[in-house]
Amino acid sequence: MLKAEFTRTLRDFTLDLSFQVRDGEILALMGNNGSGKSTTLNIIAGLLTPDSGCIRLNSTTLCEPAEGTHIAIEDRRIGYVFQNAAVFPHLSVRDNIAYGLRARNMSRPEITGRVEQMMELMHLGDLEAVKAGNLSGGQKQRTALARAIAIRPALLMMDEPFSSLDVESTIAVKSLTRDIVKEMKIPCIVVTHRVADSQEIADWTMVISLGKREWEGRPHDMPQNCTVCRCQ
């Protein structure tokens, strides 16, 4: 379970959030551009530090400035899929998926087994030797997802994962994400600004506006006067 409660002063407003995501649950983090969604993910990942608060993942405190606690990014076990998928273009699909496993010094047979499993799960088997820079948008997103979950993360975070995908790829990635989160029983945060995405994938939705929680609840209960609804 992820429990996050933090503040961080940004240029135009103060990000001040408190929320939790249970194991096997997907939280859709929604809001207009510049509302603090990606910053929230970056704080949880350790790429940014909060001014105050506490972020706990299961029994581990990832960050608590008052206590001087700040676990290094590479030790947080968070699978983070960036908006552009950020697949390493100079590496093959196989090497992309194996990257995190090699960085964690896993044995070669273990890496091979895990990579095979991920490629099968993400339907990437016939692309294993292809350089990731040559993949389509959907294939890149599936590779990025496979790479993120290959490290058996304790938390999965995805920033606008469907924004550059066609309809078919969007359906596939959503379905895969849902299955993985339920099967691995890990909390998951998906940043999106599309109401339809949150209704299709999320168990819980939180809408933020200028760094503050504007609304939270079940995706289908979202009121029409929410900022994100008004903009669609």
Place this chain on the structure above:
Amino acid sequence: MSPAVRIPQKTRHLLTYSIAGLLILAVTLYLALPVAALFFRTTPDLFFSSLSDPLVLSALWLSLTTSVISLMVVILVGTPFAYVHARSSYPGKVIVDTLIDLPLVLPPAVAGFALLVLYGRMGLLGQYFNMLGISIAFTTLAVIMAQIFVASPFYLRQAKSLFEQFDQSYEHTARTLGASPIRTFMTITLPLTASGLISGAVMTFGRALGEFGATIMFAGNLPGVTQTMPLAVYVGMESNFNLGLTISILLVIISFIIMITVRLVTRKEVQHA
């Protein structure tokens, strides 16, 4: 008022193409003729017999070794420097930026003179080195220092701009996957910027190889110790014209190879992008 004279379209096209052709021809000839003249003034026999002259061999060896050492120093120190400089903001960063570019516009003779004022026997720092029995000016080390001073901006500017423009989400992803900052740099940042860095390095090598002004001021012109190829050309022009010609042709050939390498590497980069 008389009506404006209309030039027929065919004549206008002919005129445009003629002017364009003349411009291209003029620029090409201006750049190519002096280089071609070097080849016309010698014969293959004379060229190959001069190649074995001790002056040519020692200048060639000295130029190549000092340029390679300068390049290694620039790469080893310049790459981490450019990365840290590009990724951090600190007081005086603008001044450092200007200092990086300064050797590009500074006359090389001034650069050499400045190095002499600092590291010479009576120089600001040189006097202390001298007390320790270390002399820098007029040694092979001075040749390398002059080359680094003059040529390093070609690499530093390129590396700095590559690291500034590099999409950080690749590095962030690698870190979240468990890679340390050094592993991330070695396996992600460096390979993805390699072709740009190589073209910067090749230009640096070329500039170091052709360095003259700063070297003659700071290192002097001692055969086998500080007399690099450009300096040997200068000596050859005064004493043995054929030797000067042979070394010049060698430098032209090396410069051509450098430019072809840069073109091949940058073309590869475009294909990769």
